[in-house]
Amino acid sequence: MASKDCSPQMAKAVLDNLKLKTPKNHFTVGITVYCSYTSLDVDYSFATGEKGCNAMFYGLGSDGTVGANKNTIKIIGENTDNYAQGYFVYDSKKAGAVTTSHVRFGPNLIRKPYLIDHADFVACHNFSFLEKYDMLGKIDEGGTFLLNSPYGADEVWDKIPIEVQQQIIDKKLRFYVIDGVDLGLKLGLGARINMIMQTAFFVISEVIQENEAIDYIKDAIKKTYGKKGDKVVQMNYNAVDTARKNIFEVKYPDKVTSTIHKPPIVPDDAPEFVKKVTAAILVGDGDKLPVSAMPVDGTFPIGTTQYEKRNIAVQIPEWDKEVCIQCGQCSFVCPHAAIRVKAYDPSVLDDAPEMFLSVDAKGPQFKGMKFTVQVAPEDCTGCGMCVWNCPGIKKDADGNKTDHKAINMVSQFDIRKRDAENYAFFLDIPETDTAIYKRNSVKGSQLIRPLFEYSGACAGCGETPYVKLLTQLFGERAVISNATGCSSIYGGNLPTTPYTTRADGRGPAWSNSLFEDNAEFGFGFRLTIDKFNKFAIECLKALADDGRVDRALADRILSQDQTEQEGIEQQRAHVDELKKALEPIMNGDNTVAQLMSLSDYLVKKDVWILGGDGWAYDIGYGGLDHVLACGRNVNVLVLDTEVYSNTGGQMSKSTPRGATAKFAASGKSNAKKDLGMMAMIYGNVYVAQVAMGANPNQTVRAFAEASSYEGSSIIIAYSHCIAHGINMAAGLGEQKMAVTSGHWPLYRFDPRLAEQGKNPLRMDSKEPTTSFADYAYNENRYRILTKSNPERAKELMKLAEQDIRRKQKMYRSLAQIKYEEDE
């Protein structure tokens, strides 16, 4: 509204007037506007009161809830006289986050372009949601509440928070439970409990006669999963039949009996901003925050995922210290930095919680120290990768291997409290002194605190362990430019940030630009840093020349070797000394002021350019190629899932021949682009191809070499992904097979070797020992084609195997060229 004389007061009067005129029967639209005094009150109690059912389902990302609800809408819309409508709300977290399905159906045409405010039915597909979300705030009196619960009808009541009990009693709800998790595990469905919960909905809601509904659900299963094979279809049929028999109504007393309170959204010791703003956004109340609550420059605090405590895992690992070989692999592979290791002085244990576990540290360098593997029970997503990968296996009395490992999955409920306390204590244990061990090793890297933790990535993500490793090795000096894609989403996931700092406040600087310019973006960081460094040196020399800075200090700074971590830390100490020396002479002198502001650029900084294959192979490749060719000291990390993961699985040039993807439903016709070989041809680019599941040592070595190489480097990292259609817990097994089948050769191409007259290309994986088909058909992205088009699958498989033979020959032929003769 534009007016000649519109003071806030006047505007309010006008709007108040308008409000008065609103007829009673009209829908009262409210809006909260904090800046212009023009708010209209929102009447949250308003309801249209039409006939029909309003159902809300709270699911866990990737548990299949949304898909099942879409089927529900089809079933009801096509087979009854009801109209149906659905809205689906996701947050920006990857698989494992909350999804809300708003499903309406009823005898009248539904014209409601808004979410449900008044529900008749609410299903909570994850028990831990009760702690966090106001699950029953929108349910009407007499409604039905379905809870996926590990506790049966007779014991669940006292396991739910007091606040929830009160709502159930007040609203006189019908309350049902089903143990979807247990059933899912028993039926082999893992976390995909959608069919169980959908069946329960139909059985309880009685929208359609039960037997009829079951038939429709099964038809839908056939349509949805048919392509994935009979086994999957049958498993889901079983889920439906089993679910019917396992729905129980909870008879509850007419007063609150629980002793559990809903915990605060974030811990009491969280920063003020996190408590006021972050927490509100976390529970879905972000829209209610006033504009004034937002940081004026858009800067959000970092290191805030630690306050989120998502508690989404049903099972988490528990450490058996006697079986543990202390290799650090569990920590190495963890996508969420939710299992950690430390070696420390025994005296630390004096203040330890009673149940805190500890064992004598192995290895001569840790002699006399204690060692602990500690799980973060409320941050762990329960993917199971650490357990799958754990090489510590218990033997029975006869020396035969058992199923018991050094870490084993157990119910989160059982150990959550104990381990939350232990984890808090563990975090306070001083960091292991880096001087006593080798940083650039699998175990060594895990003794360093990760500066990327508890991100919103999928449970079992194959990308994040590489990102975490990067922050362990170089995080305190890393400047990261991040391409758009999964890594930019879980890397900067409003409202929480997984990137954090070590105790001295140093940590990665991170930014995300566009899909198409990320390499250039990072290249700009490098140019700027180098220019600042050069100018700082000029200033330092000038001040040393005229005696204002101590010559010896200047010389120490100018001559400091920064190739190793120790040297970098020494330089930091020198620079601190310099700053102290500059402080008293900051009397308006330009050179002094400039050096003060630029002095941190005297310390080495690593530029890391991160992104997925959609960026590196396709959309950003033109720039990536140019940046690599320029030869400046930047490090590129390609998190290669061989598909556009973030947008839902579209084919990229990295997608292998024969794999299916969106836009390649009949299998990709052409071979995977060999980005590494293309980069190698420049001769002066460090190139490594790694797969941590196949060779973690080679991965660490590649990261260290890339960082130390004073030119451009690229690491292409095999990252298993939910888009591959695999058991994510065994993702590292897929990585191994990708290598042993020859599909993913491991190598490092180091131009420094060529300078010494050696062949720069070293193959780090042997000739293939397994067939490509054995690897590929372990993954649904390939297998699916054998169902939908077996002949084409066969043909593409033959070509793909040929691709591998030729690629292997090419690599091995190039690795055998003799360089020394001609130097």
Place this chain on the structure above:
Amino acid sequence: MASKDCSPQMAKAVLDNLKLKTPKNHFTVGITVYCSYTSLDVDYSFATGEKGCNAMFYGLGSDGTVGANKNTIKIIGENTDNYAQGYFVYDSKKAGAVTTSHVRFGPNLIRKPYLIDHADFVACHNFSFLEKYDMLGKIDEGGTFLLNSPYGADEVWDKIPIEVQQQIIDKKLRFYVIDGVDLGLKLGLGARINMIMQTAFFVISEVIQENEAIDYIKDAIKKTYGKKGDKVVQMNYNAVDTARKNIFEVKYPDKVTSTIHKPPIVPDDAPEFVKKVTAAILVGDGDKLPVSAMPVDGTFPIGTTQYEKRNIAVQIPEWDKEVCIQCGQCSFVCPHAAIRVKAYDPSVLDDAPEMFLSVDAKGPQFKGMKFTVQVAPEDCTGCGMCVWNCPGIKKDADGNKTDHKAINMVSQFDIRKRDAENYAFFLDIPETDTAIYKRNSVKGSQLIRPLFEYSGACAGCGETPYVKLLTQLFGERAVISNATGCSSIYGGNLPTTPYTTRADGRGPAWSNSLFEDNAEFGFGFRLTIDKFNKFAIECLKALADDGRVDRALADRILSQDQTEQEGIEQQRAHVDELKKALEPIMNGDNTVAQLMSLSDYLVKKDVWILGGDGWAYDIGYGGLDHVLACGRNVNVLVLDTEVYSNTGGQMSKSTPRGATAKFAASGKSNAKKDLGMMAMIYGNVYVAQVAMGANPNQTVRAFAEASSYEGSSIIIAYSHCIAHGINMAAGLGEQKMAVTSGHWPLYRFDPRLAEQGKNPLRMDSKEPTTSFADYAYNENRYRILTKSNPERAKELMKLAEQDIRRKQKMYRSLAQIKYEEDE
């Protein structure tokens, strides 16, 4: 001017009124507006009449005129009390086109942001300009005219056109001649006659005392050419000293005596549009054309360079039929399609001009036929590449080789008239029947009429012979997308177009999009053509099914093999037959109408994606890579000059290590990007690297293979360039040395061989036989660094030689891989 009621009449009245008010002393700005009746008359006679000198210089692009005039301005501005100003006008033609320098100097501050209308001095640096441009239209009475003339002061008068004589007499000009061309040749400066002409200007104009001026010029020479070495400096010193002694004033009678008339701008038989519009733009009067003269949809007629008759060559080749071995190489290498060959029936000669040359055709397939090599004397740019490359050498009586070849450079003046007549006759000789010879050979390709002729490319251009070859082999079915760069400028050079058609009207379809999307642009052509073809086939089948098209005809079309030219021509005949059959049944039927409009898509079409290295290696590489990876049937031709030629010589990723360029003034630090190898790694892309100067047969073979391969193809063609700082006549020699030094390996990578279990990579050049330095230091782009920074030159040369050794090893190692075992 916005008015409520502004009819044209009213606007005119308003403007007339304004005009009346213009004070007498004001500059009368005029403007011609054809659409809105609001023109203001331009008073071309108006002059400010300030003191000083207004000098205009008409130079030939790359003759150094502009550079010399810039020096002149500096000399006058810095060493006298005069103010100086210069404007330089170029056309879009490459080297060899007209440049106009407008240079003002005088005792008062010059505030004239416009070109010279009234000159005191005019210099014409190219004699043939007298025929085309109104050289003396802007010179004032009593002015000075300096002419670069092959005729001396005593004979030049009767060699200039009547119209020019009249102007000289009417305006009472002082008239001087100097034979810059002859002096330039004798001094070893070739076409760079700028110092000669600049000296002449200073001597005649007497702005500065002569001896002083000479010193200044020599200082400027030292500054400008110092980096290029002492030899170049000394040559230019000699030019200055020699020029002083060779300026002659022409004493002329007081009436016209010449018998020569200025010829029409374009021939009388040119199309109406060319005569009315093209010609006006050609002589620089484009601004005077009314809007209504422009084609409403912007479409300009094609094949119009033939009417331009630029006559810029001083020397052109003359054929010695007795020495000729009839190899066709002269025609093959000609950048401007200005020397051609035909084999024909002797009866043709019955109507031949008296001086038309002919000889018995060699070779069994041409038995009984006659053969002619014919120069287009008015289109030839006189680069001399054909003569340099001619393998036909006359031997003396003792059997020793002489300097005389089968073609030899002679004065254009001497043979222009004769050969213009001969050429016109030659063009009318029927094309040699393609059935009797092998099209895909050097000689065979030259018996086919080029469909790209007389472009505005530089004399001696290394790119255009490849483009011409493309049009000879595939022009009648080529659809070309052209990246921005030299090839888009000379390919679509307003107002004339070099792309033309053969007698039946078939020729290349051509378009230019952006720098950054050319591969995608061409890819779109392919997708469209394929879709049209598919739809045409569907329509044809439908009409054959319902009997409206003869089944036998449909079958002939559907089964026609189009892999060879013969099959393509047969298909064209079938399609003509089809169109005739459709004509009578075009009674509003949709399928018939659709087939009619799409029937030409039943004939094979070649998509060619053209551009330079700036496009292919840099700005358009992201898209190029993607298009190649897609595997559709497109052919890419990269005209690789190893530098951004069109914009003046900036470094690209193709620029070799050690070569200088803009942005790499101290020599490029990194190795040349190996685009071919990077494309090869896909495995399914046809890749060839060619250099016609090194192996013309391999070039033709690569073009033919690329076209016939039913997938994506890329040919990377070494194109010598004026930016290399070489003697352009010997450009093909540079190509040879690029190959023998190992810098430019010739190879073809044909995926069809891999399908047969053979190694797809064939090396077409031997291991290096000459050193890289021998090749590189033949070119100024490398040599210049040995002067400006000898140490760095040495270091880079060492690395560049290492690059070559490694590249050679890599290629040869890959070419030796055995493929057959595993198939």
